[in-house]
Structure formats: structure tokens, C-alpha cells
Amino acid sequence: MKFISALVLTAILGFAVGIYGTLPWWSFVITSFIVAVAIHQRAGKAFLAGFLGMFSLWVILAMIKDTPNDHLLATKIAALLPLGGSYMALILVTGIVGGLVAGLAGLSGSYFRK
Amino acid sequence: MRIFPFLVSVACTAGLVITLNTQLPMGSGKTPRLGYFLSPQHGFWQNAESADAAFDGEIKVPGLKDKVDVYMDERLVPHIYAANDEDAYYVQGYLHAKFRLWQMEFQTHVAAGRLSEIVGKDRIATDRFFRRLGMVYGAEQTMQKMNADPAMKATIEAYSAGVNAYIRSLKPEQIPLEYKLLNYKPEEWTPFKTYLFLMYMSYDLSARGTTTDLQMTNAKNYLGFDAFDLLYPNSQDSLDPILPKGTVYGKPSYVPVMPAGADSAYFGKNSGNSTAVAPIVPDKNNGSNNWAVSGSKTKSGKPILCNDPHLGLNLPSLWYEVQINTPTHNTYGASFPGSPAVIIGFNDSIAWGVTNAGRDVIDYYDIRFKDSSMQEYWYNNEWKHAGKRTEVIKVNGGEDLVENIAMTVFGPVMYDGSYKNASTEGKYLAVRWTAPQAGTGLQSFYLLNRAKNYDDYLDATASWRCPGQNFVYASIAGDIAIKQQGAFIARWNRQGDFIMPGTDSSYAWQAEIPSVENPLMLNPARGFVSSANQMPTDNTYPYYPGAATNFPLYRGIIINRKLAAMNNITPEDMQQMQTDNYNVFAEMARPVMLKYIDESALDEKAKGYVALLRSWNLRNDIDEKGATVFRCMWDSMETQIWGDELLNAKKPLPWPDESTLLESLLRDSVYRFADNINTTDKVESLKEVITLACKKAAVYLQEMEKDNRLAWGRFKETKVQHLLQLPAFSRLHLPIGGGTHIINATTATHGPSWRMIVHLTDTIEAYGVYPGGQNGNPGSKYYDSFIDTWAQGRYYKLLFLRKEAAAKQTKWHLSFVNG
Numbered sequence: 066m067k068f069i070s071a072l073v074l075t076a077i078l079g080f081a082v083g084i085y086g087t088l089p090w091w092s093f094v095i096t097s098f099i100v101a102v103a104i105h106q107r108a109g110k111a112f113l114a115g116f117l118g119m120f121s122l123w124v125i126l127a128m129i130k131d132t133p134n135d136h137l138l139a140t141k142i143a144a145l146l147p148l149g150g151s152y153m154a155l156i157l158v159t160g161i162v163g164g165l166v167a168g169l170a171g172l173s174g175s176y177f178r179k
Numbered sequence: 180m181r182i183f184p185f186l187v188s189v190a191c192t193a194g195l196v197i198t199l200n201t202q203l204p205m206g207s208g209k210t211p212r213l214g215y216f217l218s219p220q221h222g223f224w225q226n227a228e229s230a231d232a233a234f235d236g237e238i239k240v241p242g243l244k245d246k247v248d249v250y251m252d253e254r255l256v257p258h259i260y261a262a263n264d265e266d267a268y269y270v271q272g273y274l275h276a277k278f279r280l281w282q283m284e285f286q287t288h289v290a291a292g293r294l295s296e297i298v299g300k301d302r303i304a305t306d307r308f309f310r311r312l313g314m315v316y317g318a319e320q321t322m323q324k325m326n327a328d329p330a331m332k333a334t335i336e337a338y339s340a341g342v343n344a345y346i347r348s349l350k351p352e353q354i355p356l357e358y359k360l361l362n363y364k365p366e367e368w369t370p371f372k373t374y375l376f377l378m379y380m381s382y383d384l385s386a387r388g389t390t391t392d393l394q395m396t397n398a399k400n401y402l403g404f405d406a407f408d409l410l411y412p413n414s415q416d417s418l419d420p421i422l423p424k425g426t427v428y429g430k431p432s433y434v435p436v437m438p439a440g441a442d443s444a445y446f447g448k449n450s451g452n453s454t455a456v457a458p459i460v461p462d463k464n465n466g467s468n469n470w471a472v473s474g475s476k477t478k479s480g481k482p483i484l485c486n487d488p489h490l491g492l493n494l495p496s497l498w499y500e501v502q503i504n505t506p507t508h509n510t511y512g513a514s515f516p517g518s519p520a521v522i523i524g525f526n527d528s529i530a531w532g533v534t535n536a537g538r539d540v541i542d543y544y545d546i547r548f549k550d551s552s553m554q555e556y557w558y559n560n561e562w563k564h565a566g567k568r569t570e571v572i573k574v575n576g577g578e579d580l581v582e583n584i585a586m587t588v589f590g591p592v593m594y595d596g597s598y599k600n601a602s603t604e605g606k607y608l609a610v611r612w613t614a615p616q617a618g619t620g621l622q623s624f625y626l627l628n629r630a631k632n633y634d635d636y637l638d639a640t641a642s643w644r645c646p647g648q649n650f651v652y653a654s655i656a657g658d659i660a661i662k663q664q665g666a667f668i669a670r671w672n673r674q675g676d677f678i679m680p681g682t683d684s685s686y687a688w689q690a691e692i693p694s695v696e697n698p699l700m701l702n703p704a705r706g707f708v709s710s711a712n713q714m715p716t717d718n719t720y721p722y723y724p725g726a727a728t729n730f731p732l733y734r735g736i737i738i739n740r741k742l743a744a745m746n747n748i749t750p751e752d753m754q755q756m757q758t759d760n761y762n763v764f765a766e767m768a769r770p771v772m773l774k775y776i777d778e779s780a781l782d783e784k785a786k787g788y789v790a791l792l793r794s795w796n797l798r799n800d801i802d803e804k805g806a807t808v809f810r811c812m813w814d815s816m817e818t819q820i821w822g823d824e825l826l827n828a829k830k831p832l833p834w835p836d837e838s839t840l841l842e843s844l845l846r847d848s849v850y851r852f853a854d855n856i857n858t859t860d861k862v863e864s865l866k867e868v869i870t871l872a873c874k875k876a877a878v879y880l881q882e883m884e885k886d887n888r889l890a891w892g893r894f895k896e897t898k899v900q901h902l903l904q905l906p907a908f909s910r911l912h913l914p915i916g917g918g919t920h921i922i923n924a925t926t927a928t929h930g931p932s933w934r935m936i937v938h939l940t941d942t943i944e945a946y947g948v949y950p951g952g953q954n955g956n957p958g959s960k961y962y963d964s965f966i967d968t969w970a971q972g973r974y975y976k977l978l979f980l981r982k983e984a985a986a987k988q989t990k991w992h993l994s995f996v997n998g
Contacts, residue, residue, distance in 0.1 A: 083220035086351035090218040091196045108184070126219035134227035138356075138958030142223055144907035159217045159224070162199065166214070169192040176185035 068114050071104040075118030075167055080126075093119060097167040101174025108175045115171025120164030127156045202362055207301070211360050226356040226958040234991035239998030240344040243269060246996050250989035252978050255953035255961045257993075258502040258985045265337040267505045268519040270995050272341025275499060276368070279516035279955040280346070281355035282495045284365060285902060286517060287372040290314050290379035292572060297363050299575040310570040310582050311593045312389065314382065317615030318374035325374075325620045334625060335370040338519035342368035356957060357903065374620060376517035381614035383490070385646035385665075387461045387729070388541035388675075389610070395726065396677040397830040404446045409843075409851065410821070410835045413673070413727045414718075416842045417767070419736045421649060421661065421710045422698050424717045431721035432693055437671040438685035445679065445686070462491060462929055466731055467534035468757070468922060469651040470709035470738060471659040473702060478747045482939045484653035485753050486523055486532025487931035489924045492899040494909060494963060496951025498933045502979065508629040511979045513933045513949065520624050523935060525945060525979075528631045529654040530937035534710045536647030536663050539670070539725025540614070542688075544589045544681030546607040551596050553585040553607070559683045563588070589681060590615065609681055611688065613666045614645040623664075633658050633701065640664045641694045649710035655939045660701040661708035663715045667692045670723040692722055707742040711735040732838045733920035737763040750938045750946060756922065757934055758972035760799045764837065764920035765809050769797070771844045772812060775869035785877035788812075799923075800916045801892025808880060810894070810918075813837070815876035819868050823856045837920075891916060897925055899950050899966060901957070908957045915970040923972070934974065946974035 078100060079093035097119065101111045131139045131152060139152035148154040199214030216222040234251045245262040247270045252258065257274050261267035275283060288294055292310040294302035309315075325331045346365050358364055399407045418424075438445070467488040474480040490497060498513040501521065512524015523532050548565070549555040555562040566586035571579050585592040587609045594608040619642045626639030627650075636652045640662055643650075647665025652658070668675075669690040679686040698715040700708050713735035714724060724730070740763075741756055773793060778786055788808050795805020817840060825832050843850050844865070853865045880889065888894050897915050901908035917923030917930065924930050930950075938944040950969040954961035968975065980988060 080220075083218070086221055086353075089200075090215045090221045091200065094192060094196060123217075123219050127224050130219060130224040130227040133229035133231070134958060135230045135960070137230070137960060138223065138227040141907045141957055145905060159219065162214060162217050166192065166195055166199070169188060169195060173185060173188040173192055176181045176188050179181060 067104050067106055068110055071100055071106060071111070071114035071171070072118040072121075074100045074104070075115050075171065076122040079119050079122050079163075079167065091166065093163075093167055094170045097170035098174045098177075101171040102177055105178045106175060108172055111171040111175035112168040115174075116164040116168030118164075119167030120160040123163035124156055124160035127159045131156065208298070212362055216359055221352050222359055223356055223958070225352045226359075226956055228954075228956060228959045230960050234993060237994050237996060238273075239996055240269075240273065240341070240348075241997065242340050242344070243995060243997040246994060248982065249274070249993040249995065250980075250985040251991040251993065252989045254500075254964070254975060256500045256502070256978070258504070258978070258980055258989065260504045260982045260985070262506070264505050264507055265333055266995075267503050268334050268337040269341035269344070271501060271503065271514065271519055272338035272368075273345045273995070274341075274501070275514075275516040276342040276345035278953055279495055279499060280342075280365060281357040282902060282955050283342070283376075283517045284368075284372075285357070286379060287375040290318070290375040290382070292570065295577075295580075296573040296575055297361055300577050303572065303574065303580065306572045307580070307582060307598060309382075310572065311584055311591060311598055312382070312386070312610060313591045313593075313612070313615045314375070314378045315570065316568065316591065317381070317612075317618075318371060318378045320615055321377070321618045321620050322371055322374045324618075325622065328622065331620065331622055331625065332370075334519050335373050335621070338373065339368050339370045355955070360903075373518050376515065377618070377620055378614060380515070381618070381645045383461050383646075384535045385538075385540050385614060386612065388539055388612075390461075391726075391728070391833055392541070392543050392676070392678060394831055394833040397828070398832045399446075399677055401828045401830070401832065402824070406824075410824075410839065411726065411728055411833070412839060415714065415727055415730070415732055415838060416846070417732060417736060417838070418714055418717065419739050420713060420717050421663065421708075421715045421735070422700055422717075422720075423703075423705070426700075426716065426719075428716070428720050429696070431669070432696060433669045433690040434721070435669045435671040435674065435689045435723075437674070445677065446673075466537070466712035466734070466924065468709075468711045468734060468738060468924070469532040469534045469649065469661075470707060470742060471651050471653040471661070472707045472742060472745075472748055472753075473659045474657050476706040476742075476746055476748050477938075478749050479938065479940060481655070482653035482657060482659050483748060483750060483753055484525075484530040484532060484651060484659070484937045484939065485757055485935065486534070486651065487757055487924075487934045488523065488533065488535075489930055490932040491929055492897075492932060492950050494899055494901045494951055494957075495955030496932070496949055498949045498951070499953060500947070500949075500977075503628070504982065510628045511945065511977060513935070513947070516955075518621060520621060520628050522624055523933060524628075525937045525939075525943060526628060526630070527943070528656070529627075529636065529652065530939060530943075530945075531627050531630075531636065532651045532935065533648040534651075535712055536649055536665055536715065537712050537725070537729045538647045538663075538665060538667050538715075539675055539729060540645060540647060540665065540668065541610065541612040542675035543593075543678045544587075544609045544611060544686065545678050546585075546587055546589075546592060546609050546681045548585070548607055553583075553592065553595060556585075556587060556607075557682050558588065565592075587681070588684075589687070608678065612645075613668075616644070616666070618644045632656060633660060636660065637662070649715075651708060651710065653937070653939050655941060655943070658702055659708055660699070661710060662699040663697050663710075664694065665697075667697065667722070667724075670725070672723050673726070674723065676726045696722075705743065707739075709735070709738050709742060711738050728833070728836050731920070733764045734922060734924065737761060737922060750936050750944060753936045754946065754972070754974055757931075757936065758917075759922045760916040762797050762799050762806065762809075762918070762921055764841070765795075765797050765806075767845070768813060768837075768841050769795075769809065771841065772809075772816070772869065775844075775865050776873050777866055777870040780870050781874065781877070784881060785874055788877050788880050789873065798916075799891050799918050799921055801890060801914050803891045803916075804889045806891035806918075807883065807889050807894040808876075811880055811883075812873055812876040815872040815879070816840070816869055819855075819872040819875070820850070820852050824852055891918075896927055897930070897970075898928060899963070900928060910963055910966050913966065913970045915972075931969075934969070936974065943979050945977040945979060947977050948974050
């Protein structure tokens with residue numbers, strides 16, 4: 066239960082601080098950290114909750130933009146970055162980047178409590 | 180707290196965030212800040228536009244006088260209906276920004292020498308070049324002059340306010356993709372930026388001389404004037420000028436005088452000495468076609484006007500289609516994002532188009548300074564005080580760079596001790612150019628948008644200064660006309676082809692040719708007018724237009740030949756002609772080549788290529804192999820014939836024109852340059868050297884054949900590149916024929932940037948297409964939506980609509996209200 070709560074809260078708060086484009090993109094580091102402090106779990110679980118929270122958020126948000134766009138831009142960016150022009154790979158990389166940062170923030174939160 | 184793991188974990192988090200928040204080096208450039216770029220709420224995902232996005236809505240903007248209705252058709256062309264001109268330009272600015280903001284700002288950054296500010300030290304050379312050429316100075320001069328004209332000032336300010344209204348409405352995550360990629364932000368737009376953009380167009384269309392004058396000087400010094408004059412002659416046997424041969428010209432109002440002593444001081448050796456080359460050299464193919472046929476030659480009895488300006492092919496496109504309707508005018512055409520009004524188009528009464536005049540309007544003067552402080556220079560037998568201009572170049576991630584530019588009677592001292600290369604050392608070269616001399620900016624186009632008849636057309640174009648253009652004209656009333664207009668200098672023969680002495684006024688520009696003496700033709704008996712960047716007149720015209728090498732020959736010949744032969748012309752005929760791939764240069768050159776190829780000396784493979792050449796239909800269609808064989812053999816011939824003379828020079832020389840070789844070979848069977856000067860024991864004949872060229876070309880052609888690149892389309896490989904040259908945002912391998920010397924002048928990266936055909940029937944029937952799309956966002960399906968149509972030589976019917984019809988026939992409605 067704790068795990069699910071931490072995951073969902075990480076995602077919700079990460080989304081909330083992202084609504085305002087004026088805040089830096091990494092603002093979810095702070096919220097993910099606070100979630101991990103407030104809902105304390107062992108290190109591994111805290112990392113995973115943070116990771117999956119932001120991973121899911123970013124993957125879903127990316128797909129919400131990508132699908133009505135018919136993958137047009139994602140395919141171009143995936144050729145540029147370079148990811149072989151695969152929009153799926155780009156969505157995964159997007160999720161992993163968000164997830165890793167939030168996971169590490171969660172890990173820090175866990176160690177902060179204990 | 181578990182202090183050690185905590186610290187390690189925090190350090191890892193911080194390290195990762197910092198890495199993802201930094202632009203990392205990649206190749207020759209940098210990555211975006213990856214965390215920011217990938218963040219779906221901040222980065223590029225925000226620029227992925229829904230494929231079925233609607234463009235309806237009410238937009239509240241400050242400063243509008245009245246409500247403005249904009250109807251967007253299915254190609255995303257806006258039809259603007261405003262109650263007054265300023266509101267219309269305000270909304271045009273808003274829409275340009277909405278669909279092309281990054282491009283508009285980037286182009287003006289290039290013109291202003293501000294690229295280093297965005298991308299860092301890699302672009303310092305480009306920035307210094309434009310600063311020192313006087314681009315910012317020129318924009319200042321023009322703006323100052325045009326601000327005295329209330330209508331122009333109000334137009335450009337309303338446009339600017341519209342651009343800014345859009346910029347202010349942007350949330351941080353909504354800025355165009357390229358800003359996110361390069362990591363900077365849009366700044367406020369200003370009227371000055373419009374003038375900077377126009378300076379850039381002047382550079383692109385009239386400043387090849389910044390490079391060629393230096394190279395021609397090198398060539399003259401290296402070869403001596405006599406040999407130079409054979410390789411870069413000022414005659415063109417096959418010329419078919421804009422005004423037909425035999426046109427009678429009045430007495431010139433001014434006869435320019437060549438300075439005494441020019442034979443040695445100017446035409447002799449070592450009178451100038453330089454090689455610095457511009458980082459962006461205007462393309463020699465920056466030409467265009469335009470023509471108009473009168474009702475006597477059309478099926479409908481009404482004139483048809485056609486125009487296709489040839490420019491570098493880029494995404495986002497230089498052009499943006501628009502219709503502007505106000506109580507003063509109703510105009511449709513291609514506009515420049517960055518500038519108000521329509522540049523090439525038509526209205527209820529007339530149509531107009533432009534091609535580049537190519538006249539020489541830029542020169543260098545060799546200045547003698549007292550010392551390297553550049554405070555005083557020798558002029559007319561005394562030391563004269565030099566002005567000073569300071570330009571500060573900001574460099575992203577580096578120190579500011581300060582350019583101190585001495586100002587002389589001729590203009591800015593572009594090259595000096597601080598801006599030089601090995602061969603300019605010690606030389607101070609001032610540049611004189613018509614563009615920075617307080618031009619008229621947009622005024623001519625502003626007036627053409629409103630012109631109703633021939634007198635209005637003459638009046639609108641009379642004040643146009645730079646770049647010199649051939650303005651073609653046709654009206655519903657039935658007139659057709661063409662005028663070459665610009666601020667042209669009354670030059671003595673070859674004045675300004677090379678660097679000129681700058682120590683006194685004897686080499687200075689003596690007079691400007693009055694507009695009424697510029698070439699003009701109205702309703703000629705032959706029933707058509709045309710221009711394709713060729714010489715405007717034959718040599719009985721009393722003024723020197725600049726070196727012949729500025730003026731390509733062959734498109735003019737084929738256009739005039741076709742128009743003379745055509746009757747009962749329809750717009751469909753004009754579409755076919757505008758996209759025609761017939762190669763008239765090859766028609767003239769192939770017999771000469773075949774005459775000199777000794778087939779008995781060739782192997783089977785080479786013989787096969789000669790057979791392909793012989794059976795070729797002279798068309799540069801995509802599947803033609805003969806076109807590739809011809810191109811390779813001709814290039815090989817030029818290299819064999821001229822290479823030994825030119826390639827050993829230490830300084831860059833201009834490569835002579837194809838027409839020079841062809842005309843020499845047509846004139847005479849002995850050619851001085853056929854002999855290979857590296858073989859001292861024999862004198863090669865044309866037959867030997869051309870057969871050798873054929874053998875060498877055959878080797879290369881075999882390689883092409885192995886790569887399956889013998890068909891012309893595969894060999895040429897036309898592409899439309901994104902302005903940052905990112906392949907992912909470009910369209911590559913386009914199946915389109917044509918090429919140099921061909922009406923469809925599409926080369927690898929250059930060609931018809933807007934094709935327009937206007938049939939001047941009472942309600943106007945018009946067709947157009949450009950290689951791009953209305954939306955500059957690579958994440959929009961409208962980004963490149965016209966390219967396939969363009970490549971196939973097809974057109975869109977242009978919707979020139981009354982407001983009531985627009986409301987019915989278009990897809991979306993945007994209304995703009997003050998608020």
C-alpha cells in the first residue's frame with residue numbers, strides 16, 4: 066500500500082510542479098524527495114516507487130502528445146538524438162530519464178529518514 | 180539518517196540533474212539540455228501538434244483598432260479581412276510569428292551578426308563578416324529614412340506589435356522547438372529587425388561581389404589581363420537580352436569617364452591583392468524566371484503572368500502565403516516572415532513578379548591609412564579623418580568581441596589588419612554597396628500591393644534601390660510590362676570588376692543612372708516580356724551593367740524561344756513551361772562535344788556512355804541517364820581544359836562560365852587553353868584533351884552506375900534542408916528533375932522557391948506552390964505539406980476570396996479583437 070501511495074503521489078506531485086512551465090523541469094526532484102521522506106520505505110522500494118512514478122507519468126504524457134501527432138515529431142527527434150527513428154524508443158528513454166531522476170530523489174528521501 | 184548513503188545518493192541525484200541540465204558536446208555542436216528537452220511538460224513533446232488540430236478561436240490582443248477576421252483554408256493559408264491597413268499588418272505579424280517565429284528571429288540574427296550569441300564561437304567568422312560588411316549600419320540607415328514616411332512607419336510598427344502580441348502570449352513550454360534544441364529564448368521583435376531581414380535579402384541577391392571582386396582581382400593578377408579577358412570575357416555571343424537586340428536607346432544623361440592611367444593602375448598587374456572569402460557566399464544561381472504574355476497570345480485574350488524566384492531551398496520556407504483584404508486593397512501572394520505586405524503576388528487589378536537583376540552594385544576600394552590606428556587616410560592629396568564604428572559581438576560561453584571599423588567616404592573598411600588572411604595582410608579594403616545607403620525598404624512592395632494600373636506600377640517601382648530586380652507586370656486591363664529597377668551606377672567599362680584604388684575620387688562612383696533610363700518595355704509587338712537574370716540589354720545600351728559572368732545566358736534563350744512559338748496559351752501551358760526540363764545548353768554543347776571525341780581511342784564502357792549521350796533526348800527528367808553523362812563529361816572537359824591554368828594558383832580564383840567554353844568552341848576549332856601547360860614537350864589539340872576528358876568521365880560514371888546513381892534524379896539528389904541543416908528536419912532525395920540552365924532550375928539545394936501563375940481574367944485565376952509548408956514547426960503536418968506537390972510539378976489553385984466566400988469555402992475561422 067505504501068509503495069502504491071508513494072508511486073502515485075510522486076506522479077501526481079511531479080505533474081503538478083510541471084504544469085507551470087516557468088518552474089525548472091527538475092522541480093519533481095523536490096516533490097519526489099518529500100514523498101519518500103513522508104512515506105518511508107526501504108531504500109530499494111523507495112527508489113522503485115520514485116522511478117515508476119515518474120516513468121509512468123512521463124511515458125503517459127509523452128504518449129498523449131505523440132498519438133494525436135501520428136508519431137510525426139517523435140520519429141524525427143528519434144532520428145536526431147539518435148535512436149534510429151523509433152518513437153517507441155524515444156518514449157521509453159523519456160520515461161527512463163524521468164524515472165531515474167525521481168528514483169534517486171526517492172532513494173535520498175529514504176536514507177534521509179533512516 | 181544514514182549519513183553516508185544519504186550523501187552519496189544526494190550527490191548522484193544532483194550529478195544526474197546537472198548532467199541532464201547541461202548542453203553536452205556532440206559532434207561539432209552540442210546536445211540540448213536533455214532533461215529539459217525530454218520533459219513532456221517542458222520540452223519537445225509540447226511541440227508535437229495534433230494532426231487534426233483546429234485553428235478556430237477568438238484571440239484578444241492589445242492595440243487593434245477594430246475586429247479582424249482571418250479565414251484559414253485547408254492548406255493553412257490565412258485570408259485576412261481587416262477594416263484598416265494597420266490592423267491587417269498587425270495580424271499578419273501575429274500569424275507570421277505564430278507559424279514561423281524561430282525562423283524570423285534566426286534570419287535576423289544572421290543578418291545582424293548575432294549567431295555567436297546563440298551557438299557560440301563556431302559562428303564568429305559569419306558574425307564578423309556581416310558586421311564588417313555594414314549590415315547593421317545599412318539597416319539603421321534605411322530605418323532612419325523610412326521612419327520619415329508615416330505610412331511605412333505605421334505599417335512596420337503595426338506588424339512588429341502583432342509579432343510581439345504573439346510572443347507575449349507564449350507560455351514557456353510553447354516556444355518553438357529550435358529554441359529548445361539550441362537552448363535560448365525568443366526576444367522582443369522590433370521594427371529594426373524587419374530592416375535587418377531586408378538587408379539579408381539584399382546581401383543574398385546583390386552581394387556576390389563581396390567574393391567575386393576579390394577572386395576576379397586574383398585571377399587578373401595571376402593570369403594577366405589579356406588571358407583573364409579570354410577566360411572571363413564580357414561578351415556573350417548567344418545572348419538574348421531582356422530588351423530584345425536592336426532596341427534603340429536614348430542618349431545617356433551621364434557618360435562615365437575612365438580615370439587616366441587606369442590601364443596600368445587598374446587593369447595592369449598587382450593593382451589589388453586579396454583572397455578573403457565570405458563565410459556565406461550568395462549562390463550564383465540566385466536567379467529566377469519571370470514572364471508575362473499578352474492577351475494576343477492567350478486563349479482567353481487576357482494576359483498571364485508567371486514568376487519563379489530561384490533561391491536556396493530551406494525549411495521552414497522563406498515564403499509564407501497570405502491574402503490581405505482591407506478597404507485600400509485586396510492582395511494575395513507570397514510574403515516574407517519578418518516583413519509586412521506581399522512580396523510576389525497579385526491584387527484585384529494587377530499581378531507582379533520579380534527576378535534578380537544581377538547588376539554590379541558592390542565594389543572594393545584599396546585604402547591607404549597613415550598608420551594602423553586607421554585614424555587618417557590619404558584621399559585627394561590630403562590626410563582625411565576616418566570615422567569609426569564599433570560593433571560588439573556577444574559570444575555564448577566566451578568573451579565579447581569588439582570590431583572597430585574605420586569609415587571612409589567609400590564606406591566601412593571591411594578588411595584591415597584585424598580582419599584579414601595571409602594575402603590581405605597590410606591591405607585596407609573599404610566596401611561600397613548600394614544596400615546600406617538608406618534604401619526604401621519595403622515601400623515599392625507596399626505600393627505594388629495597392630497598384631491599380633501601369634502608372635501605379637511605374638510609380639511603385641521607381642524608388643526601388645537594392646537589390647536590383649526585374650519587375651514584371653500584367654493587368655486585367657490588358658497591359659504587360661517589364662522594368663529593370665534599382666540604384667544602378669553609371670560605370671565605365673569594367674569599373675568595379677576588380678578592387679579599385681581608393682586614394683582619390685577618380686575611381687569613385689560618378690553618378691547613379693536615373694530610373695527613367697533603366698530598361699523598360701511595355702506591350703511589345705511580340706506579345707510577351709520575360710527575364711531570367713540574363714544581361715538586360717545588348718551592348719548598345721549606354722551603361723556598363725557589370726561583368727558578363729554575373730549574367731547567366733541559357734534560361735533566357737529557351738524562355739524566349741518557347742514564348743515566341745506559343746499561341747492560344749492557357750495557364751496549364753504555363754505550368755508545363757515553368758516546370759520544363761529541356762536543356763538548351765546541352766542542345767548547343769552536345770554537338771561540339773561529339774565532334775571532338777575520338778571514339779576509336781575509347782574502351783567499350785566509355786563508348787557506351789558516348790552512345791547514351793548521343794541518344795539522349797536533351798531533357799533533364801529524373802530517369803534520364805544521358806543527362807548525367809552530359810553533366811559529367813562537360814565538367815570533366817572544363818577541368819581538363821582549364822584546370823592546368825587555374826588549379827595551381829595559390830589564391831582562390833573564380834571558375835570561368837560554361838558559356839565561355841562553349842562559345843569559344845563554337846567560334847573556333849583552336850582554343851588557347853586546350854594545351855596542357857604541364858606537358859612542355861607537346862601541344863594538345865582539342866580532340867586530344869576532350870577525348871581524355873571523356874575517358875576520365877567514364878571512370879567516374881562507372882562508379883555512379885555501381886551506386887545506381889546514373890539516372891539524373893539520383894545523381895542530382897535534390898534536398899530541402901532545415902535552416903540548421905539537421906537531416907531529421909529536412910526532406911532528402913526528392914524526385915525532381917531540372918537543373919542549371921533549365922527553366923525548372925532545381926539543383927541539389929537550390930531552385931524555384933515559389934512558383935506562381937496568374938491569369939488576369941476579371942476574377943483572377945491563379946496557381947502557386949512552394950517547397951515547404953505554412954507551419955514552420957517540424958512537429959506539424961503542415962511543415963512540409965507542399966513539397967511533394969512541388970516536386971511533381973503540380974500546383975494549388977490559389978483561393979482569392981471575397982469575405983463572404985471565404986467564410987463558406989475555408990476550414991477555420993480566427994477572429995482577432997482588441998483586449
